[in-house]
Amino acid sequence: MTKTIIEPFRIKSVEPIKMTTKAEREALLKAANYNLFTLKSEDVIIDLLTDSGTSAMSAAQWAGMQVGDESYAGSPSYFRFENAVKELMPFEFVMPTHQGRAAERILFEVISKPGQFIPNNTHFDTTRANIEAGGAAAVDLVIEEGKNPALDHPFKGNMDLKKLESLIAEKGAEHIPLCMITITNNSGGGQPVSLENIRGVSAICKKHGIPFFIDACRFAENAWFIKQREPGQQNRPVKDIVREIFSLADGCTMSAKKDALVNMGGWLAMNDPVLEEKCRNVLILTEGFPTYGGLSGRDLEAIAQGLREVVDEDYLNYRIASTTYVGNKLTEAGVPIMRPVGGHAIYIDARAFLPHIPPEQYPGQLGLRPYTEGGIRGCEIGTVMFGLAPDGTEKIAPMDLVRLAIPRRVYTESHMLYVVESVLEVFKNRDKISGMKIEWQPSALRHFTAKFSPKNAANDVNLDNGPAAVRG
Numbered sequence: 001m002t003k004t005i006i007e008p009f010r011i012k013s014v015e016p017i018k019m020t021t022k023a024e025r026e027a028l029l030k031a032a033n034y035n036l037f038t039l040k041s042e043d044v045i046i047d048l049l050t051d052s053g054t055s056a057m058s059a060a061q062w063a064g065m066q067v068g069d070e071s072y073a074g075s076p077s078y079f080r081f082e083n084a085v086k087e088l089m090p091f092e093f094v095m096p097t098h099q100g101r102a103a104e105r106i107l108f109e110v111i112s113k114p115g116q117f118i119p120n121n122t123h124f125d126t127t128r129a130n131i132e133a134g135g136a137a138a139v140d141l142v143i144e145e146g147k148n149p150a151l152d153h154p155f156k157g158n159m160d161l162k163k164l165e166s167l168i169a170e171k172g173a174e175h176i177p178l179c180m181i182t183i184t185n186n187s188g189g190g191q192p193v194s195l196e197n198i199r200g201v202s203a204i205c206k207k208h209g210i211p212f213f214i215d216a217c218r219f220a221e222n223a224w225f226i227k228q229r230e231p232g233q234q235n236r237p238v239k240d241i242v243r244e245i246f247s248l249a250d251g252c253t254m255s256a257k258k259d260a261l262v263n264m265g266g267w268l269a270m271n272d273p274v275l276e277e278k279c280r281n282v283l284i285l286t287e288g289f290p291t292y293g294g295l296s297g298r299d300l301e302a303i304a305q306g307l308r309e310v311v312d313e314d315y316l317n318y319r320i321a322s323t324t325y326v327g328n329k330l331t332e333a334g335v336p337i338m339r340p341v342g343g344h345a346i347y348i349d350a351r352a353f354l355p356h357i358p359p360e361q362y363p364g365q366l367g368l369r370p371y372t373e374g375g376i377r378g379c380e381i382g383t384v385m386f387g388l389a390p391d392g393t394e395k396i397a398p399m400d401l402v403r404l405a406i407p408r409r410v411y412t413e414s415h416m417l418y419v420v421e422s423v424l425e426v427f428k429n430r431d432k433i434s435g436m437k438i439e440w441q442p443s444a445l446r447h448f449t450a451k452f453s454p455k456n457a458a459n460d461v462n463l464d465n466g467p468a469a470v471r472g
């Protein structure tokens with residue numbers, strides 16, 4: 001008999017959710033100019049805006065915070081943090097930073113120059129921005145399968161090794177100061193990278209003398225997928241797989257807000273002492289002394305404990321099962337989502353969900369509907385987020401997606417079922433949904449503050465049509 005995969009924890013401390021009615025949410029959304037970023041989080045019932053920094057900490061992590069030592073230099077909390085990192089990621093040097101992008105900024109400031117190229121499977125936005133800020137080019141080399149949302153493939157985050165070889169042949173290894181791979185591939189749908197692919201990238205980098213770094217944010221989720229899907233890996237402890245992954249690399253950047261199960265933090269790790277010295281000097285200048293970096297001693301304790309908990313296989317089984325559960329329920333009902341379901345989020349294909357709404361009318365604003373329906377907040381990843389060119393013109397994004405990111409250890413299966421029910425209710429009434437228009441926008445990063453209105457309010461049953469109070 002297959003039994004339900006249960007949450008492998010009991011709840012000792014609870015945080016109440018403020019419940020709202022549909023009518024209240026319609027009014028709140030209108031007051032927020034139909035922008036989910038403008039809402040107050042207490043007006044959200046299930047917040048799936050991001051999995052970053054939203055994890056619930058364990059009793060052991062909170063206990064660790066009590067023994068955090070805040071000494072400026074040489075704190076025992078630093079050494080516990082360093083040991084916990086090295087237990088999984090056997091690098092010579094580890095520098096704490098206040099979050100992942102600080103590690104990226106230090107690394108790229110030191111290692112890259114204008115005119116150079118940094119390949120990755122898909123660069124995350126902050127990684128790309130930090131590389132471009134220094135004048136180098138960020139190149140995405142994910143396999144072709146990774147760009148097709150409907151296609152099933154076990155490792156859609158893999159890098160195309162042929163494209164990597166061609167880039168090196170074309171530009172010359174001397175113009176490629178670093179090669180990265182992001183596990184799991186966040187900007188490519190949270191899709192995993194296979195161990196075989198990481199071995200392949202590592203071998204190519206070694207052959208050409210190019211340092212190979214891992215963007216490690218969701219390393220444990222990636223290792224779990226390797227254990228589940230990669231031939232020959234089924235009987236290996238996840239911790240072993242993790243150690244092999246990092247032993248193939250020369251360093252990593254990490255956002256502890258993901259797979260270290262804490263709310264803030266990150267690190268930069270590497271083996272090369274010459275690079276380390278340069279990075280350490282920037283760290284001291286911009287983050288802090290090397291044994292605390294951008295963090296308090298108590299934060300270092302919480303990370304050390306989080307790293308022990310995140311490779312627990314019962315935790316990972318539950319974690320990936322809850323994402324898959326939502327994805328499979330939506331697929332069974334015919335809702336178009338990116339397949340297969342990734343590690344930390346479900347991506348609804350809003351263009352396929354709303355074929356009657358042209359991309360100029362922002363189908364990705366579909367994300368407003370689960371909010372009015374059930375108080376669920378997701379995030380548009382599409383033309384609103386990427387479509388405003390620096391010259392002020394509009395460029396249609398390759399896809400319009402709504403991301404439902406699942407925070408770690410925060411919600412239960414009944415919360416997830418409620419999410420499914422709400423999305424299915426929206427799906428049932430999808431032909432009545434109208435497009436949106438932008439009433440006001442800033443000159444950059446418009447998704448955070450733009451103001452919207454419904455394109456055709458009169459035809460819309462979910463927003464602005466008739467007395468909301470009657471519908472409840």
Ligand SMILES: *Cc1c(COP(=O)(O)O)cnc(C)c1O
Pocket residue numbers: 052099100101102124126127182186187215217254255256257258265266
């Ligand atoms: C979140 C994230 C980062 C940046 O980390 P922050 O802690 O948000 O600065 C970098 N890369 C990937 C893949 C991420 O998911």
